[in-house]
Amino acid sequence: xxxxxxxxxxLSVSPGERATLSCRASQSVSSNLAWYQQxxxxxxxxxxxxxxxxxxGIPARFSGSGSGTEFTLTISSLQSEDFAVYYCxxxxxxxxxxxxxxxxxxxxx
Amino acid sequence: EVQLVESGGGxxxxxxxxxxxxxxxxxxxxxxxxHWVRQATGKGLEWVSAIGTAGDTYYPGSVKGRFTxxxxxxxxxxYLQMNSLRAGDTAVYYCARAMDTANAFDIWGQGxxxxxxx
Numbered sequence: 001x002x003x004x005x006x007x008x009x010x011l012s013v014s015p016g017e018r019a020t021l022s023c024r025a026s027q028s029v030s031s032n033l034a035w036y037q038q039x040x041x042x043x044x045x046x047x048x049x050x051x052x053x054x055x056x057g058i059p060a061r062f063s064g065s066g067s068g069t070e071f072t073l074t075i076s077s078l079q080s081e082d083f084a085v086y087y088c089x090x091x092x093x094x095x096x097x098x099x100x101x102x103x104x105x106x107x108x109x
Numbered sequence: 110e111v112q113l114v115e116s117g118g119g120x121x122x123x124x125x126x127x128x129x130x131x132x133x134x135x136x137x138x139x140x141x142x143x144h145w146v147r148q149a150t151g152k153g154l155e156w157v158s159a160i161g162t163a164g165d166t167y168y169p170g171s172v173k174g175r176f177t178x179x180x181x182x183x184x185x186x187x188y189l190q191m192n193s194l195r196a197g198d199t200a201v202y203y204c205a206r207a208m209d210t211a212n213a214f215d216i217w218g219q220g221x222x223x224x225x226x227x
Contacts, residue, residue, distance in 0.1 A: 001170075032211075032212065034211075034213035034214070036154075036214075038154075043203055043217035043218065043219055043220060044146075044154065044203075044214075044217055045217070046213055046214060046215045049208065049211045049213035049215075050211055050213075055213075055215060056215075087153065087154055089154075089156075089213065089214075091207075091211070091212035091213060096159070096167050097156075097167075097169070098144065098156040098159065098212065099156065100146075100153055100154040100155065100156065101153070102153045103153045103154075
Protein backbone atom coordinates (compact mmCIF):
# COMPACT_ATOMS: atom_id res chain seq x y z
CA UNK A 1 0.00 0.00 0.00
CA UNK A 2 1.29 3.43 -0.97
CA UNK A 3 1.24 5.88 1.94
CA UNK A 4 1.11 9.63 1.29
CA UNK A 5 2.52 11.94 3.96
CA UNK A 6 1.87 15.67 3.88
CA UNK A 7 3.74 18.36 5.79
CA UNK A 8 3.21 20.51 7.66
CA UNK A 9 -0.17 19.64 9.17
CA UNK A 10 -0.94 23.34 9.55
CA LEU A 11 0.66 26.28 7.76
CA SER A 12 0.10 29.83 9.04
CA VAL A 13 0.59 32.38 6.28
CA SER A 14 -0.22 36.06 5.84
CA PRO A 15 -2.23 37.17 2.80
CA GLY A 16 0.09 37.97 -0.09
CA GLU A 17 2.80 35.63 1.12
CA ARG A 18 3.97 32.42 -0.52
CA ALA A 19 2.86 29.04 0.78
CA THR A 20 4.78 25.83 0.14
CA LEU A 21 3.14 22.49 0.91
CA SER A 22 4.93 19.14 0.73
CA CYS A 23 3.76 15.63 -0.05
CA ARG A 24 5.86 12.47 0.10
CA ALA A 25 4.97 9.03 -1.26
CA SER A 26 6.21 5.83 0.38
CA GLN A 27 7.21 4.54 -3.07
CA SER A 28 7.48 6.07 -6.50
CA VAL A 29 4.22 7.19 -8.11
CA SER A 30 5.99 8.75 -11.11
CA SER A 31 4.01 11.91 -11.90
CA ASN A 32 0.66 10.36 -10.98
CA LEU A 33 -0.09 12.95 -8.33
CA ALA A 34 -2.93 15.40 -7.84
CA TRP A 35 -3.63 18.25 -5.43
CA TYR A 36 -7.09 19.23 -4.17
CA GLN A 37 -8.44 22.18 -2.22
CA GLN A 38 -11.31 21.76 0.23
CA UNK A 39 -13.18 24.50 2.05
CA UNK A 40 -15.50 23.82 5.01
CA UNK A 41 -18.79 22.25 3.97
CA UNK A 42 -17.70 21.85 0.36
CA UNK A 43 -16.51 18.99 -1.82
CA UNK A 44 -12.84 18.92 -2.79
CA UNK A 45 -11.79 20.80 -5.93
CA UNK A 46 -9.08 19.55 -8.27
CA UNK A 47 -6.18 22.01 -8.54
CA UNK A 48 -3.28 20.09 -10.07
CA UNK A 49 -2.90 16.74 -11.83
CA UNK A 50 0.08 15.00 -13.38
CA UNK A 51 2.10 16.63 -10.56
CA UNK A 52 2.32 19.98 -12.36
CA UNK A 53 -0.64 20.59 -14.71
CA UNK A 54 -3.25 23.05 -13.50
CA UNK A 55 -6.85 21.92 -13.84
CA UNK A 56 -9.32 23.97 -15.82
CA GLY A 57 -9.98 27.38 -14.31
CA ILE A 58 -7.27 27.19 -11.64
CA PRO A 59 -5.35 30.46 -11.21
CA ALA A 60 -1.69 30.62 -12.18
CA ARG A 61 -0.65 31.36 -8.58
CA PHE A 62 -1.08 27.63 -7.93
CA SER A 63 1.80 25.50 -9.16
CA GLY A 64 2.90 21.93 -8.60
CA SER A 65 6.26 20.24 -8.95
CA GLY A 66 8.05 17.00 -8.25
CA SER A 67 8.10 13.40 -9.39
CA GLY A 68 8.77 9.98 -7.94
CA THR A 69 8.28 10.37 -4.20
CA GLU A 70 8.63 14.10 -3.46
CA PHE A 71 6.06 16.69 -4.48
CA THR A 72 5.34 20.35 -3.75
CA LEU A 73 2.33 22.62 -4.12
CA THR A 74 3.19 26.31 -4.15
CA ILE A 75 0.72 29.16 -3.84
CA SER A 76 2.70 32.18 -4.93
CA SER A 77 0.67 34.95 -3.27
CA LEU A 78 -2.08 33.83 -0.93
CA GLN A 79 -5.49 35.34 -1.47
CA SER A 80 -8.26 35.29 1.14
CA GLU A 81 -10.10 32.56 -0.77
CA ASP A 82 -7.05 30.27 -0.63
CA PHE A 83 -7.29 29.57 3.09
CA ALA A 84 -8.46 25.96 3.09
CA VAL A 85 -7.28 22.37 3.51
CA TYR A 86 -5.13 20.92 0.74
CA TYR A 87 -4.80 17.21 -0.03
CA CYS A 88 -2.39 15.39 -2.26
CA UNK A 89 -3.46 12.15 -3.93
CA UNK A 90 -1.56 9.49 -5.81
CA UNK A 91 -3.18 7.55 -8.62
CA UNK A 92 -0.54 5.06 -9.53
CA UNK A 93 -1.22 2.99 -12.60
CA UNK A 94 -0.30 -0.31 -11.01
CA UNK A 95 -1.31 -1.50 -8.56
CA UNK A 96 -4.46 0.50 -9.17
CA UNK A 97 -4.95 2.45 -5.97
CA UNK A 98 -5.89 5.99 -5.13
CA UNK A 99 -4.49 7.27 -1.83
CA UNK A 100 -4.83 10.68 -0.21
CA UNK A 101 -2.48 12.42 2.15
CA UNK A 102 -3.83 13.49 5.52
CA UNK A 103 -4.09 17.13 4.45
CA UNK A 104 -2.44 20.47 5.17
CA UNK A 105 -4.55 23.27 6.60
CA UNK A 106 -3.51 26.70 5.37
CA UNK A 107 -4.67 29.27 7.90
CA UNK A 108 -4.42 33.02 8.23
CA UNK A 109 -1.45 34.19 10.25
CA GLU B 110 -23.68 21.75 -16.66
CA VAL B 111 -21.55 18.81 -15.60
CA GLN B 112 -22.98 17.56 -12.31
CA LEU B 113 -23.00 14.66 -9.86
CA VAL B 114 -25.75 14.36 -7.25
CA GLU B 115 -25.57 11.75 -4.49
CA SER B 116 -28.51 10.36 -2.55
CA GLY B 117 -29.39 7.51 -0.25
CA GLY B 118 -27.51 8.44 2.88
CA GLY B 119 -29.03 8.18 6.34
CA UNK B 120 -28.91 6.51 9.73
CA UNK B 121 -28.33 2.75 9.83
CA UNK B 122 -27.59 0.34 12.67
CA UNK B 123 -24.28 -1.49 12.93
CA UNK B 124 -24.38 -4.59 10.76
CA UNK B 125 -26.98 -3.04 8.49
CA UNK B 126 -26.94 -2.17 4.80
CA UNK B 127 -27.40 0.95 2.72
CA UNK B 128 -27.29 1.71 -0.99
CA UNK B 129 -26.02 5.04 -2.20
CA UNK B 130 -26.78 6.46 -5.63
CA UNK B 131 -25.07 9.11 -7.73
CA UNK B 132 -26.88 10.72 -10.67
CA UNK B 133 -24.65 12.10 -13.39
CA UNK B 134 -25.58 14.76 -15.93
CA UNK B 135 -23.93 17.02 -18.48
CA UNK B 136 -21.40 14.48 -19.77
CA UNK B 137 -21.20 11.04 -21.41
CA UNK B 138 -21.32 8.97 -18.21
CA UNK B 139 -20.42 5.68 -19.87
CA UNK B 140 -17.07 7.06 -21.05
CA UNK B 141 -15.65 7.79 -17.61
CA UNK B 142 -14.26 5.79 -14.70
CA UNK B 143 -16.12 6.64 -11.51
CA HIS B 144 -15.22 6.57 -7.82
CA TRP B 145 -16.58 6.85 -4.31
CA VAL B 146 -14.59 8.78 -1.68
CA ARG B 147 -15.57 9.26 1.95
CA GLN B 148 -14.72 11.72 4.69
CA ALA B 149 -15.44 11.27 8.37
CA THR B 150 -16.29 14.46 10.24
CA GLY B 151 -13.14 16.51 10.81
CA LYS B 152 -10.97 13.91 9.06
CA GLY B 153 -9.27 13.49 5.71
CA LEU B 154 -10.36 11.93 2.44
CA GLU B 155 -10.42 8.16 1.97
CA TRP B 156 -10.87 6.47 -1.40
CA VAL B 157 -13.58 3.81 -1.14
CA SER B 158 -14.10 2.23 -4.54
CA ALA B 159 -13.68 2.61 -8.29
CA ILE B 160 -15.38 1.25 -11.40
CA GLY B 161 -13.99 1.42 -14.89
CA THR B 162 -15.87 1.93 -18.12
CA ALA B 163 -15.73 -1.82 -18.72
CA GLY B 164 -17.20 -2.57 -15.29
CA ASP B 165 -13.90 -3.54 -13.63
CA THR B 166 -13.97 -2.72 -9.93
CA TYR B 167 -11.39 -1.83 -7.27
CA TYR B 168 -11.52 -1.49 -3.49
CA PRO B 169 -9.17 -0.76 -0.61
CA GLY B 170 -8.79 -3.40 2.06
CA SER B 171 -10.96 -1.46 4.52
CA VAL B 172 -14.15 -2.09 2.54
CA LYS B 173 -13.33 -5.05 0.29
CA GLY B 174 -15.92 -7.79 0.69
CA ARG B 175 -18.43 -5.42 2.32
CA PHE B 176 -18.96 -2.70 -0.32
CA THR B 177 -19.92 -3.16 -3.97
CA UNK B 178 -19.69 -0.45 -6.59
CA UNK B 179 -21.79 -0.69 -9.74
CA UNK B 180 -23.00 1.48 -12.57
CA UNK B 181 -26.02 1.64 -14.87
CA UNK B 182 -25.00 3.59 -17.93
CA UNK B 183 -28.50 3.69 -19.39
CA UNK B 184 -29.58 5.64 -16.32
CA UNK B 185 -26.37 7.67 -15.96
CA UNK B 186 -26.11 6.33 -12.44
CA UNK B 187 -23.44 5.08 -10.08
CA TYR B 188 -24.19 3.01 -6.98
CA LEU B 189 -22.50 1.88 -3.79
CA GLN B 190 -24.00 -1.06 -1.94
CA MET B 191 -22.69 -1.06 1.62
CA ASN B 192 -23.18 -4.15 3.79
CA SER B 193 -22.03 -5.13 7.29
CA LEU B 194 -21.72 -1.48 8.18
CA ARG B 195 -19.61 -0.41 11.15
CA ALA B 196 -19.35 2.76 13.20
CA GLY B 197 -16.10 3.48 11.39
CA ASP B 198 -18.00 3.75 8.08
CA THR B 199 -19.75 6.90 9.33
CA ALA B 200 -18.81 9.67 6.90
CA VAL B 201 -19.88 11.91 4.07
CA TYR B 202 -19.70 9.87 0.87
CA TYR B 203 -18.79 11.64 -2.36
CA CYS B 204 -19.00 10.30 -5.87
CA ALA B 205 -16.34 11.60 -8.21
CA ARG B 206 -15.45 11.39 -11.89
CA ALA B 207 -11.96 10.47 -13.03
CA MET B 208 -10.50 12.52 -15.83
CA ASP B 209 -10.18 10.84 -19.20
CA THR B 210 -6.52 11.89 -19.45
CA ALA B 211 -5.45 11.11 -15.90
CA ASN B 212 -6.89 9.28 -12.92
CA ALA B 213 -7.37 12.44 -10.89
CA PHE B 214 -10.93 13.35 -9.87
CA ASP B 215 -12.14 16.44 -11.72
CA ILE B 216 -15.84 16.45 -10.86
CA TRP B 217 -17.28 15.79 -7.38
CA GLY B 218 -20.80 15.59 -6.02
CA GLN B 219 -21.91 17.47 -2.92
CA GLY B 220 -21.85 14.33 -0.78
CA UNK B 221 -24.36 12.31 1.21
CA UNK B 222 -24.04 11.59 4.93
CA UNK B 223 -24.02 8.04 6.25
CA UNK B 224 -24.29 7.51 10.00
CA UNK B 225 -23.82 4.05 11.48
CA UNK B 226 -25.11 4.01 15.03
CA UNK B 227 -27.46 2.11 17.31
